[in-house]
Structures are given as C-alpha cells and as structure tokens.
Amino acid sequence: MSISEFSIPFRYKTNKANPFAWLFSHTLHHWAVFLAALVGAAGNAALAAVPAVQFGIVFTNLTSGSPDKNVFIRAAIIITYTQVIRGLFQLMRNFGFEATAQKIERDVRDEFYINLLGKSMTFHALQSVGDLMARATNDIREVNFLFSPGINMVIGSINFLFIPLIISWEINPSLLLTPLLFILTYFLSILLYLKKLKPITGKVRGSFGMMNSRLAEAIDGVETVKAAAQEENEIGLFQRNIGAYRNASVEQGDMEARFLPLLLLALAMGFGLLHALILFQNGVIPLGDVIKYFSALSLLGFPTHTSIHSYSQISLGIAGARRLLSIMNAENNLDKNDGGNADQLQGEVSFSDVSFSYDAHNSALQNISFRVQPGQTVAIVGQTGSGKTTLVRLINRTYDPGSGSVQIDGVDLRNWKLDTLRSQISIIEQDIFLFSKSIFENIAFSKPTASREEVEDAAKKAQAHAFISSLPEAYDTVIGERGVTLSGGQRQRIALARAFLTDPKILILDDSTSAIDSQTEDEIQRAIKAASEGRTTFIITHRLSQIRWADLIIVMRQGSIADIGTHADLMRTSSSYRNIFTEI
C-alpha cells in the first residue's frame, strides 16, 4: 500500500509497473466489452472471406460447361446472409472497441484524478497546473485513440493477414509461400518503419511547439516589439522557426513515401497470381481456385493501407500512458499519520535550526531558528527568491525540513496527525484560486455545512460584505460569468472570509495584493487586522504598515534570516531595513 495524504480507493486494482501492464490491467477490467470487440473482429474477418469463396464456386460452375442457376441463387443468398451478419459483427467490433476506449478513458481519468488528490502539497506546489491539465486531457485522449481506432484497426486488419493463409492452405499448401513471406516481411518492415519514424515525429512536434510558443509570445508582446522597432527581426525569427517545422514535415512525408509494405504488397500480388496460374496450367488447381486465391491475396491490401496510421496511433497512446504513469508513480513523501497527536492547537510555533532544499544543488533555507507565541503576528519580508514562501510552507507540513525541527505547541510536526494540523492551519496563497461558482459557494467551500448567516458573518469580518452586496446577485453572483471579474483585493477578502469560517488557530497569508486606491487599502488593512486577532498569523507582505506594526519581523535574505526583531529593534540595528523606511 503506497502512502498518500488522502485516499479514496480506485474501483479496481491496476498494475502501474509499465504502460503495457497498466493498460492491460484496465482492459482486463472491461473484459466483456473487449471480448465482444474481439469476437466481432474475428467474425467480421472470417465472414469477409465468404464472398471470395462464393465467387470461386460460381465461376467454377460457370466455366464447367453445365451452369446451374441454383448455384448462383445459393451463392447470392449465402453472400447476402453472411454479409448482413458480417455487418453486425463489424458493428460489434467497432462499437466494442469504441466502448472499451471510452470506458478506459473515463477510468484512467478517474484513477489519475484520485491519484492527484492523494499527492502531497509539495507535489502540487512544484507541478504546473497547465502540465497536469495537458496530461488529464490530451494524454488521456491519446490513450483512448490507442484503443479506437488504434487497436481496433490493428486487430481488425491482422485477421485479414491470416485469412489468406487459411484459404491458401485449402487450395494448395504450396500457395502459402507468398502470403507467409509477405506477413513476415510486413511485420519486419513495420517495426523498422516505426523505429525510423519516432525521431522524425518528435522533431515535427518539437519544431511546431517552438514556432507556436514564440508566435504567441510575439503577438502578445506586440507593443514591446513595436516600441523596440523589432518587427522585422521577429518576422525573420518566425521564418526560421517555420522553416524548421517545414523541413521536419517534409522529412516525415519522405519517410511515409518510403512505406515499404506497399511495395511488398505489389510484389505479393504479382507473384501470387503467377504462382496460382502455374499451378492451374499444370492442372494442380482449377481456374476457380485461381480466382479464390487472387481475391484472398487482395485482402492483404486492407492491413497494409491501414497500418500507415494505426501503428503510429498506438505508439502515441503508449507515449501518453507513459506520461500519465510518470506522474502517478511519483513518490509521495508525506502520509496521513492517523495515529499522531490530535490535540487542539494553541498556536505556538518554533523553528530550531531548520534547513531545507528542494534539490541536491541549491539549498532553500539554512539554519532558521525563531519562536512565536500564540496570538502573535509575524511579518516576513525579503526579496523574491529569499525563501519567504518556503519558510511558511514548513509550518503546515507541506514539506518536511531536511534537518532541524519545526514544532507547534512543543510537538514536532512529524508527530501530529496531518488532518488535525491542516484543518487548524489556513493558508491564503498569493494567487487566490476561486471556483467558477457563486460567491456563497466559494466562501462556504471550507465548511460545506455553513449557513447563510455564517457566510455573511465571515464576509463582514473580512470587509467583503459591502462589495459582495453591490454585485448584481450579491452572494449568488457566479464568478467568471457574464464578465464578473474581481480585483486582487476583492479575491483576497473572499479568501479571508473562507478562512474565517474555519476559525484556524494559525493563519498564513502570502500577501502580494496591492490596492490601487487608498479606500481599498483601508479595507484590506482592516480585514487582515481582524483576521490576525486571536490567532498566530504569519504574513508575507510588501505592506510597510503591516511590517511596521507586526509583533515580530523576519527579514529573509538568500535563504537565511538576515535580521529579526521588532520595528524599533530593526530600525536601530539593520541598515537595509532602515533604508526602506527612509526613502518614501
């Protein structure tokens, strides 16, 4: 059992060792539809040979000197019956694979999402949402296509490779020679083809991506381009980029033009016909069998033509599955720790000699030590990249420190029950995410049972009630709909209301919102002040007033505490701190 922060069991077990095993275990779960698809494919292929056999029978009869009408009628009836049934088999095959593909798409996405929910905050903090999105949509789509049309075409057409073998065997075993040789060389050349195609399609996709992203950038930044009078340079750059894409596309076209199985098919048809004719001439087989054989050989055309696309579809699907697995198998280093300390938090926080690094090369924090009393407000200041955000992320155990210890109420975080810890610590991020739902639902998100009154109360404390009431549908206004957009300050106050509702003992506020006017600034100030009352509060802030009035100020610089103390202390002891207060 792997460890995870949150676990809903996925409906069935899958083997995540490699893409093939994984997709196989998903397929196995949907064995019934998949089997139906296989049966459909086999039935379709088996009946596909019937007309060829019937043509032969009719032809033999026609040339026998005593044509029999009943033979024709029987042939026509057999063809009608079998081909209607074949149509049903084909439908079973197509829809069977389609249903398998859709079910697997649904389940893979479900499994992927459950897995994401179980991942630690560390994981989500480092992973770009855009990338996860791309995997949850495009890559999963590719897995769908792998089954339909990918496997559908391959399995459907592979049957057509083997039917000629059976027919040949029936007519004359020596006729096996041509189809056998063809099948052998067919698979060899497909393998070779795929191997050669892989780097080329990679190049095509890579060069397109490069062209596309620069293009989008140049158009987004057109004002900058124009201001710098760099239009002609940008056009030149675009020409180079699209030139690379053009060359890669041509290379792919040339590779496809050399698709060897088509040549093999041409040779097989010719030599097969010759072989059958020689046998006919030597009296080994009747002329009707020559026809039968030739019709059977032409069945080889279907798998040959479809393979130009179907195999690349499968390789794309496998690549997609591999990308999904790489996320799903990523290690999760935190667990729920259900047996840990579950006391009510008091809010005392202490760091003793804490160091932390994201990777082996760069350390993010070094030797951080400080102690905060319950109810105090701490301002953390410093330049971008100085370690402010990393520091606060250690408080709710988003990460565990590399060395040293973070304690709340004297207990090391690793000994707390994760649920207890997280439910009493609230973080308000720099980029506040609001759902495209009503404002009421957004605030009540933290406590789905909250009543209307509770929500309004929280909004009032967060200084959000006034502006929410001024919106067309007040608390029922849906964010993002009909152009309802909120300013940074408004979003922040909704997030604060959300936090008020859970009444956390420790509040962490990553505050980089700026108020464009003084009235909004007043409101934000009041909201934050109200939020910090009665709880331990950490504020990463650019607001001089908050820094000025905090109980404790931590000045971060390149991962270490450069200065720590109250405003009065720092004005006396720290020159860089003094600088920011003297030049406004």
Add this chain to the structure above:
Amino acid sequence: MGFSTGLASESYDRQYSNKTLLGRVWAYARPERKRILVILLTVLLQGGLGALPPVIVAKVLDEGIAGIPNQQAFYFLTALVILLELLGYLFYYVNHRLLARVIADINRSLSTDAFASSMRQDMAFHDVFSSGKIVSRITTDTRDFSTLITLTMDVANNLVQSIVTAFILLNAEWHLALLFFLTIPVFILFVSLYRKLARRVSRQGMRAMANVNATIKETISGIAVAKNFRQEESIYQEFKQSNTISFRTNIKRGLVLSTVFPTTRTLGALATAMLVYFGAISVTQGIITAGAWYLFILSTERFLQPILSITSYWTQVQTGLSAAERILALIDAEHTVLQRGSFQPEKFKGKIDFNHLRFGYANGKTVLKDFTLHIHEGENIAIVGHTGAGKTSIARLIARFYEFQDGELLIDDTDIRAYDLHALRQHMGLVTQVPFLFEGTVEENIRFSQPGITRAEILSLARQIGGGEWLDTFADGLDTRVGERGAQISMGQRQLVALLRVLAQNPAVFILDEATASIDPFTEKQIQTALNLILKQSTSVLIAHRLSTVQSADRIIVLREGAIIEEGTHAQLLSQAGHYSELYNTYFRHQSLEYVEQAGS
C-alpha cells in the same frame, strides 16, 4: 477547446467572391505549379491504374476458359500486374513526397504572410483582436487549408478511379453497368442522411468535451485549495460527475460513428450479391463472358468506395475554404497609421509638442479634444488622473501607435508623420504596465531593443543599480531563463529587466506606463534607482502610479476627461487643494509614510 476558438468571426473578416478567393489561393499555389502538375499527373495515373488490375485478371480468366493454356500470355499478364503495382507504388512515392513539399511550402508562405501582417498592424488592431484568435488563424487555419490540398488530391484520385471504372464497366457490358449505376443514388441518400446525424452528435460531443475540459481545469487548479481545507472528497465528486457526463455523451457519439462503415459495407455487399446472381445469369445467356462477370464483381468496391468518400469530402472542402478566407482576411486587414515621409535624423533631441490635437479610438469615442502640451528637451513629466482621463492615449500617440484625427504632434519641431516609423521608434524607450519579456535569458531580453550591445556593457549597466546585487537574486545571473512571457521571474524582476532594456537602448524619449502590481520593498528601491538613471538621460513621460515616481517628476500634468486642468510640482499642486489633492487622497495617500505610521496602530 481549440475547436471553435478560430472559428468565431471578427470585424476585419470579409466575404471574398469565389473568383477572388480562388484567385488569391492560386497566387500561393502558383510557385508550386510544376510540382502540382506532376502530382495531378500521378494522381490521374494512379486512379487509372487502380481500375486496371480487375481488367487484367478478367482477361486472364477469359484466356483460361478459352482453354488455350498460353504460357506466354500468362507470364505477360503476371508481369503486367507486377508492373502496374510497381508503377502504382512509384506514383504513390513521387506523389507523397511532392505533396508533402507543396503543403509544407504553401503552409509556410501563408503563415509567414499572416504573421508578418499581424506584426505590422497598428496597436489599434491588436487592442481589438485577441492574440489567441490571431495565433489560431496563423497555425490552425493554415493547417485546415493545407488539409484542403490533400483532400482535393484524394477527391481527384477517387474521381478518376470511379470514372475509369465506370468506363470499363460500360465497355464490358452496358446493360449490367447501367443497372449497377442505379444503386448510386441509394448510397448518396444514405450518406447525406447520415452526415446530418453525425454532425449533430459530433457537435454534442465537442461541447461535452469543452465542458469537461473546463471542469478538469477547475478541479485540478482547485486541488491545492481543497487540500488546504481538507475538502478533497467534495471536489472529487464534482470531477466525477462531469467525467461521467462526458463518458455518456461520447459513448452515444461512438455508437453513431460506429454504424457508418458496417452499414455502407453491408449495402455494398448486397449490391454485390445482386451482381453475382444477375451477372451469372447473363453469362449463361451468353450476354457477357465469365471474365466480364468477374470484372464487375471485383470492381464494385473500387467503384462505390470513391463515391462514398466524395460525398463526405464536401463538408471538409467547405471547412478548408473558409479557413483560407479567414487567413486572407488577416493578411488583407487595413492599416490606419500612415506615414507621409521617411525622415531619419541622426539624433533626436526629445522635444515634444502637442498642438490642438484631437484623438479618438476606432469606436468613435473622443479621448483628447483640443489638447496642447509642450514638453522640453530632457524634461520629466508625470501624468496623473482617473482611469479614462486619457493618460495612456498621450503616451501611445507619442509612440505613434495610433493615428490622431486633427491638430498636430511635433517631435523636435517636425511632424511625427514625416518620420520613418522605424527610426522614430528606435529613439523611443517604452515600458508597458505589465513589462513583457520573451522566452530566453535575462541577457537576451535586455539586448532585445539594442541587438549590438555586448555582455560587458550590459553587466556595467546592471552594476549601476545597487552594485548589481539584484542579479544575484536570479539563479544563473544574466543567463537565467525567464520563461514564456517572463513567467518564471517575479513582477519586480521583470520590471528591472524592462528598465535595463531601456537603459541599454539609451533613447531620447522614455515612456513609462507604471505597473500597479505590488513589489517587495527591497526590489522597489532598485527599480527606483534604475528609473532615476533613465530620467537623467532622456525626456520622460511617466504615467505614474507610485508616489515616489510622481514626486521625482519635474512637472505633474493633471488630466481630466482629456484636458489638462492643473500642472506644477507635487508640493505646489497639493497646496492648491484642487483635483490633484483629490487624486492624491484617492491613489497615493496610502503609499505615504504618514499613512504607514497611522494604519494598524
């Protein structure tokens, strides 16, 4: 997503007459005409060849039935089959290679023209049309158009094959052939009925997909919030619901799409069964030979398949043509900023005069009515006012991003329209409200406006700001990659890079639309230093949002509804207790030290 982004129409879209459209398309195809000719030739030959093998086989059979086991003839016919198949492969090879080149080259010239046109368009154009849609025209629409070329060739191939087969059949036995042709309307009817149904379920599927994508995006972005409040279960339920809806819609769509091939196949097989019987009867009656009978049987597929394909191609052809129309509309969109001269002075002094200027945006709203303002060489002016007062318009007119309607705008006492646009802008430095950086290193971004500057020169400029300490906040100094649109570095760092870009350019006129984003106090100080360096060396027009910027200007211009209502220094204006002091109380008061001391106490 992506399906419909490029399909919405824009006001610069126009309807081309079929003749014009084809003429324009041909202009792009013209350089490729030799290749296209060869491709058409191979297509014709391929189509013709594709119809031949059944004829040969039928011939073999007739020879065989005649009972003359002519070995020579057999060898000859076999060799012919191989030769035909080999020729078919050769034609495929030539055709595919040339087609890849034709498509890639036409695609390249169309995209390049579309991109160049959008680069050369005025800002008035870019203000109105979203960049996402323009990008989609340059990439997606050009690709849709190239698909049209492939389709045309496919249709041509199929048509030829059908026509040749029809001739062969007519030639072999016209009664039977005509009987056979009677089935065609049935197929066409079926395909067109089916097409309507398919289009409906496809559209539903796309819509469901767009919804699911939106929910997935939201539920993935919301994971962090959900974790914060331990609400994983509720967000999971939301995800699951939309995943299930998408599944249901898609399975319905899958069912409809899965029926098409089995149905046409079965219809084709029924036609074949009929032929088997009636054809065999005709053979016994001596109307046709056994070989001809076999020829009919083998040809049904070859004849019907192209007809089925051609009917479904038509919609795609329409898609391709309207894509062409959209790209051409982008290429042909008209410019509004027009230069009358091409004056290229060696040096600019930086004197700017607005005389009775009138300016309004394309939507008809007048922003500046009778605007007069004289800015001396080397002067730094700050423009303040409420949103919509016309601050940005003034800055953008100086950068010659827009055309004004009346009055005059002089740079160094010469009409701004008399300058070569390129030369003019080379002497202007502009920093936009959200500084825009390109994917690449910090160094490349600083060099953007001055491609010739060396690394040493950049370093010496960087060191003028706080001893260059700000470079240490980047992981790899000047070689740090900034990410797309500069997303990987902070707002403050982006502003510093943008200011360094202007310092490197050393322009005569500096235009700053100040950012409103909040920046940590340490970086803010460095930005102020960089700003002061630029102010010293150029004439500056500052749209100020920070108190310190307003205070550093030589003159403050107070704008209201496009008119200057007050001007002077910060202290002078505050003491007047007019519009400026109202603006100060609205926008700047909270940045002052007095406010800091009073708030929160």
